[in-house]
Amino acid sequence: MRVDLNSDLGESFGAWTMGDDAALLSIITSANVACGFHAGDPMVMAATVAEAKAKGVAIGAHPGFNDLAGFGRRVIRGDSLSDIEAMTAYQIGALQALATRGGHRVGHVKTHGALANMAADDADLARAIARAVKAVDPSLILVAMAGTEQERAAEAVGLKCAHEVFADRAYTPTGRLVSRSQPGAVLHDPEMVAARALAMVQAGAVTSMDGQVIPVGIDTICVHGDSPGAIAMAAAVKAKLAAAGVTIAAFSSWI
Amino acid sequence: MRVDLNSDLGESFGAWTMGDDAALLSIITSANVACGFHAGDPMVMAATVAEAKAKGVAIGAHPGFNDLAGFGRRVIRGDSLSDIEAMTAYQIGALQALATRGGHRVGHVKTHGALANMAADDADLARAIARAVKAVDPSLILVAMAGTEQERAAEAVGLKCAHEVFADRAYTPTGRLVSRSQPGAVLHDPEMVAARALAMVQAGAVTSMDGQVIPVGIDTICVHGDSPGAIAMAAAVKAKLAAAGVTIAAFSSWI
């Protein structure tokens, strides 16, 4: 058994710091690096590339809407599909150049925030993103949840896909995340989340709020680093997996 | 005898249009494409790449300060050299991805506006830019005026350099451009400018305001497209050169 731990980072901007990237990079195996549209800037990206390389962490681009003011969490409608393709390619390329300069390599792409949420359900949008990823580098791996339009789009355009699960989020009976606005949508107890992560990996399935076991591909577990509690939870997840003999490595080693 | 004609384009942004890129792309052989920091956006860049490819025009990145409000013309001081490197790499990479997606290739880099003016005289800044260019792709050609720090930086880091002249600008006795604020700094008569362009190419030299002939490398002549008059001037320069038997081609074919 093996699994990757991924997290979004490089989300500082200019004089503003966000998250404890150094702590997180000592835990995770794949980093999704913000590309300057919803967070991050060239200097933050360069520093993140360097730190990830130093710690042997794989990196991917984390493109989002060009919405610094809203941190890419606001739904923005009105861009054409070719606009979305161009925005996606732009962000990947920007990180690629900084990765090349830093002696590292962009190996995957994971969409951010509202763009990710929209693409989970919108086949045309998901396909546009996948086309952009493939056009820039067909060897890039797209990170997506099983059952989403992004997973289907990766298959449709011929991209490899890393399947992602969330150990700290409740699932619906159809295998989607319960909305954060619902009670019980987000789990906060590190031990429970760690146990859940291990159970997911061992079963190759997620369990919905109403107890249904839903088999899903699991290549990577998303963890967070935006608070001391989040770092502790990420560490607990890793420790639990390791103690059970699960190999923790970047998904690029088996996908 | 052969020379390239280059111009800055892709300078529209969102709903705002600038320049007549279509007309210009029928004249020039190398296009310097704005990368979204001082002008341009991913959609404009994608469209510019497509049009340049369709017309067989070589493309390069045209990085500037992140200053949309000032169009990259404002001098900005306070970035470290490594900040400048990161900004430069980011912009090149963004265009590279859009070029790859569009079946084209970024072959050169020419700095924009205040960044270019500052780098002409500041050896450390010029070196930082050259390092960034080389780190992203050592085969990239840096466009620079003979005698500037950017030319020296290209040589120092081991980048190929395309030497640029301006047919519509007056030169000082030291081979630098006369400041636009001086009378006579900018020439407006298309026939005179065209004749000057040909004379420069034939002599391998520029003539200063006070009549001194200054031998300089000449690979490319900068032309403009931001007004009907500018397009007519660019066309006049091209016609004059062609009539005299000068081969007009992208400098990438001999550098």
Added chain:
Amino acid sequence: MRVDLNSDLGESFGAWTMGDDAALLSIITSANVACGFHAGDPMVMAATVAEAKAKGVAIGAHPGFNDLAGFGRRVIRGDSLSDIEAMTAYQIGALQALATRGGHRVGHVKTHGALANMAADDADLARAIARAVKAVDPSLILVAMAGTEQERAAEAVGLKCAHEVFADRAYTPTGRLVSRSQPGAVLHDPEMVAARALAMVQAGAVTSMDGQVIPVGIDTICVHGDSPGAIAMAAAVKAKLAAAGVTIAAFSSWI
């Protein structure tokens, strides 16, 4: 009979020009000035204030989403109502200061683009905008189409409302604008549009695509200035109204 002619202007940004504001300011009686979020910048705003004052044109704030890249035309969801209030107040205040500095006065507010479209149908959003306007200056007049939530919100919070019609747009049987994506939604013939403007003012009503006459309040007709044809159409509307004895004046004189 009297009516106001309003138009959106001050939509240039930095080095980019949009519209022929000088021509338009010789035609219209009320100008809606972009406030730097979707278009415009402090310098453009200052110049617009000065030109409007010189030509005796009333000015209002034209707040939109903070979306330069999308010109405020993209629907953005995710801001709370108090966020919307703060954004609206910010933009009005910025223009007020430039108006005070220029010896002019902000007399009205008209929302822009996607914010306006959303507020036409969303009572909570419309109410938030109206609250912000009133909080900044309760004497401000809100420009809104009859029958929209913005009209109702103005009444609910106790703001005066200027009722707007569009002479160059087709209306649905419920008195709303036909979507631009429908055939026949936008009228292009200046004489037809001018005749329609006069008929609207004389009847105090708009006529829907299927011929129904819908009585509506009419204080102001929206005209455009983003092309030579638009300017000609605005001039034709004004000439037609004047020839029929309609007084053309800023709505602030009767509201």
Added chain:
Amino acid sequence: MRVDLNSDLGESFGAWTMGDDAALLSIITSANVACGFHAGDPMVMAATVAEAKAKGVAIGAHPGFNDLAGFGRRVIRGDSLSDIEAMTAYQIGALQALATRGGHRVGHVKTHGALANMAADDADLARAIARAVKAVDPSLILVAMAGTEQERAAEAVGLKCAHEVFADRAYTPTGRLVSRSQPGAVLHDPEMVAARALAMVQAGAVTSMDGQVIPVGIDTICVHGDSPGAIAMAAAVKAKLAAAGVTIAAFSSWI
């Protein structure tokens, strides 16, 4: 004896937090609120206004260059004086509207970062800023260090001026701040800084690094809130002053 304590706040932006404004607002008597150009956004400004009002703290506008990426600390050259005037007026007006909406009132203006540093020495720039302040509201008080061009500009255009000193910064023999790049330029010991603040107020003078006593007007002492240590230092300054019988109040009560 009486003195004001001022601090820069409202410097969060979107999802990014900066400083502990709540703690600072329990210490200071005048708050300089960022206006969205170098930091802050409409929502942060609205929240800052509300919190300042709740704690009885006077507020002023803190305009800077439109440079989020550089936090207003980068020197930007190329704007005309009328550009600077427009930018300054825009930012003041934006805060005024949010203050009016929040039942508070903008009483002063203090420039930020590079704009402040440049205006300390550049008479034309200082005059442009003072003109903008006066044009927007002639009752506004300009905060400036004694001996700077901003102080002279306030007098020249007829604005009231609040004289500012820094208890945690070393002074040159000419009464200017020692550059942060010099050793000893910034003092870090809270007790020493507090004692220095009291000595300044009692003497009506600052003491330079080489021991000269330079009489200066002192209306307000600048304190900081961007770290736990800074908050503790601000509290120590206040306690020391209060214990010595110095009245601590907003400068608007005597200027």
